[in-house]
Amino acid sequence: MSPKGAVMICGHGSRDERAVSQFNAMVETMKQTHLADYDVESGFLEFAHPILRDGFEKLKAMGHKKIYALPGMLFAAGHVKNDLPSEVNNFAHENPDIEVLFGRDLAIDPKLLMAAKERIEEALVDADDSIERKDTLLMVVGRGTNDPDANSNVYKVARMLQEGMGFGRTEISYSGVAHPRVNAGLREAMKLGYKRVVVFPYFLFAGILIDRIYTHTDEVAAEFGDVEFIKAGYLKDHPMVLESFAERLAEIDTGDNNMNCQLCKYREQIIGYEGDVGTPQVGHHHHVMGIGTDGHSHDHGHHHHHGHGHHHHGHSHGHSHDHGHSHAHDRDDAKKPTGS
Structure with missing residues (x-):
């Protein structure tokens, strides 16, 4: 058995090799820096390999009896809450x-806000000095999901960047699923x-969606030649992003690994999503698991489905079967659960 601890970094995955490469590069950097005292494996939920199961099996083969699983995702939408x-x-x-202990999403974090600030400032280095911040609109672009809690976080990020950086106004848009989309949001702005207008994608890695954001920006910019459009970079492997990952790991041991259950549409009746309360917690990505960057399927046949107990986020997954969507975390229901 390895004397080190074990960490599994769980990525989203993409058909775009740039996204996969950037995720893998970030993991390698983490291995050398913040996670040097751990055996670290990684995998993807969809569209790329290795799949998550491969990483877990490698850590198992090393003899580990406790594994920390960290979601490599910004917000807690369907992937973090279900898949x-x-x-x-x-x-x-x-x-x-x-024992498998599951961390929370990166979420809204002072370190990530600092990383966002620096990415935006990098984009403004060569901008027209005659245009002041108060005459500049910041467009923050989120991924867009069918989870209102995750979508609303984009608004908070945008507002905090506006107040912290002195922009005249901030608007938000989404690359897909949610509205307004980037082109519509920019035209309205x-x-x-x-x-x-500074367009900032609040994303971790490159990919088709980033390309789409920049393409829509160019299209709208061509329609409004008297406005300066600046495309800021996404977060990528900014040092503060790596610090946030390390912080999420530390939170598991300290018990500070909390998510916002009060606004989780699977636990509470959120307006417009009342029918989602109690939805079974099952994965929806077996048909795209391991498919994408190499063209080969890596379906390992592990298709088990358990109830939507949401008993994760820093709690053991060792004995979890067929619980309702109570978020009870395998503990007395009288206790307030800490995860979504």
């Missing part, structure tokens, strides 16, 4: 002697009369 826990639960169900 990743489902994969973790399946592995834990088949390996009851292994043009009515406000700002001289400059």
Whole structure:
């Protein structure tokens, strides 16, 4: 058995090799810096390999009896609330002697806000000095999901950047699923009369969606030649992003690994999503698991489904089967659960 601890970094995955490469590069950097005292493996939920199961199996083969699983995702939408826990639960169900502790999403974090600030400032280095911040609109672009809690976090990020950086106004848009989309959001923003627009994708890695954001920006910029459009870079492997990952790991041991259950549409009746309360916690990505960057399927046949107990986020997954969507975390229901 390895004397080190074990960390599994769970990535989203992409058909775009740039996204996969950047994720893998970040993991390698983490191995050398913040996670040097751990055996570290990684895998992807969809569209790329290795799949999550491969990483867990490698750590198991090393003899680890406790594995920390960290979601490599910014916000807690369906992947963090459903798909990743489902994969973790399946592995834990088949390996009851292994304790799997699941961290939370990166979320809204002072370190990530600092990383965002620096990416925006990098983009402004060569901008027209005659245009002041108060005459500049910041457009923060989120991924877009069918989870209102995750979507609303983009607004908070935007507002904090506006107040912290002195922009005249901040608007938000999404690359998909949610509205407004980037092109519609930018055209609407043009009515406000700002001289400059900075488009900032609040994303971790490159990919098709980043390309789409920049393409829509160019299209709208061509329609409004008197406005300066600046495309800022995404977060990528900024040092503060790596610090945030390390912080999420530390939170598991300290018990500070909390998510916002009060606004989770699976636990509470959120307006417009009342029918989602109690939805079973199952993965929805087996058909795209391991497919993408190499063209080969890596379906390992582990298709088990468990109830939507949401008993994760810093709690053991070793004995978790067929619980309702109570978020009870395998503990007395009188106790307030700490995860979404």
